[in-house]
Amino acid sequence: MKLTDAQQKEFDREGYVFLPEMFDDDEVAVLRREAEAIYASDREEVWRESNGVARTAFAAHTYNEAYRRLGRHPRLVEPVKQLLDGDVYMHQFKINAKAAFDGDVWQWHQDYGTWQRDDGMPTARAMNIALFLDDVTAANGPLLFIPRSHKHGVVEAGHDLETTSYPLWTLDRETVSKLAEEGGCVAPTGKAGSVLMFHGTLVHASPPNISPMPRTIVYLSLCEVNNHITKFTRKEWIAHRDFTPIESLNDDCLKELAREAVAAE
Template identity: 65%
Template sequence: MKLIQQQIDDFHREGWLFLPELFTPEEVALLAREAVNIYDANRPEVWREKSGAPRTAFAAHLYNEAFRLLGAHPRMIDPIEQLFGEKVYMHQFKINAKAAFTGDVWQWHQDYGTWKRDDGMPEPRAMNIAIFLDEVLPINGPLMLVPRSQNAGDLKAAHDLQTTSYPLWTLDEETVTRLVKEGGIVAPTGKGGSMLMFHGNLVHGSAGNITPYPRKIVYLTLNAVSNYIRNPTRPDYIAHRDFTPIKTVADDSLIRLARAPRQAAE
């Protein structure tokens, strides 16, 4: 899969690009089922809210076949290699949950700030990919983006260790207000299987979910191989040390797994 020139231009101008329903309902059903199984597991990679609800599950591509295939899927890998002009590796893989009624906030932040401070990533040449596993609605905690804020560069941030169960380098209200006045706020919504890609310096966050509708999203961080991390401080299931370029799988690999006997996906 390749991006057309208009999509490339839109991404470079706005800092994000949304591709609705890139994956089929059959593929999404497989991934959503596997995500629930992972959340139910007692693994160190599964982090929980203070309420006990799942917040994020790291590195599922290393121990689950469905997510291994997703992490090497050409519908995601090809466009990023097209934009970067080189091969990419998996810097981070996580499945974020916004549980019904109890899903917590993600404060305003830039992801590259964390990658630089905590992992020693030289440049913001890593791309965030978000695959919706549930329908993302305006009411169930959609990701909010500040368009064009990637042009502000690497902003000053404070390490928030208190607000949620996940430590984050967050931005102050004055900075966010200034950037929102310049670029506004968008909250891409869509059905399961939709894909959102956004620049590592794009300011983003999300509100809590007090609705009955859960919201699960797979987030992959694909880093240019030449931009590998130099000084990781986080566990390797959070910031991977394997810089091998991703070799893509067949486009129909998830469909074939979904149609295989059930034990093949476990």
């Protein structure tokens, strides 16, 4: 899959591009079922909220077949290679949950700010591509973006170790307000199977989910191979150290797994 010229220009201008319904219901069903099993498991890679519900599951592509295939899916990998103009490796892989009623906030932050400070990633030649496993609505804790904020590069941040169960380099209210005066604030929403691509320095957050509807999103954080990290302070399953270029699988790799699951029933 390749982005059109218009999509590339939109990404450069706004810092993100939305690709509706890129994966079909069968593909999403396989991934959602496997995510639920991962959240129910007792693994150190599964980070939980203070009340015990899953917050995020790291590195599922290293221990789950469906997510191994997703981590090499051409609909996700090839557009990032196109934008970064080079081969990419998997810097981070996570399945972020916002459980119905209990999903907690993700504070305002830039992902590359963390990759630079904690992992020693030299430049922002890395980005996120996110797949919705549930319908994302205004009610169930959607991502909030400040368009064009990626043009400011890395901005000053503080290390928040208290607000949630997960430590994060966060932006203060004054900084976020100034950026929003320029770019506004948007909440991309869409059906399960939709995809968001966004720049590593785009300022974003998400509110708590107090709705009765869950919201799960898978994130591939892909980095150009010559821009790999230089510090190894975080666990390997959070910031990966295998800089091997990803080789995409065939486009039907998840559909094949879905067919196998149906045949086994």
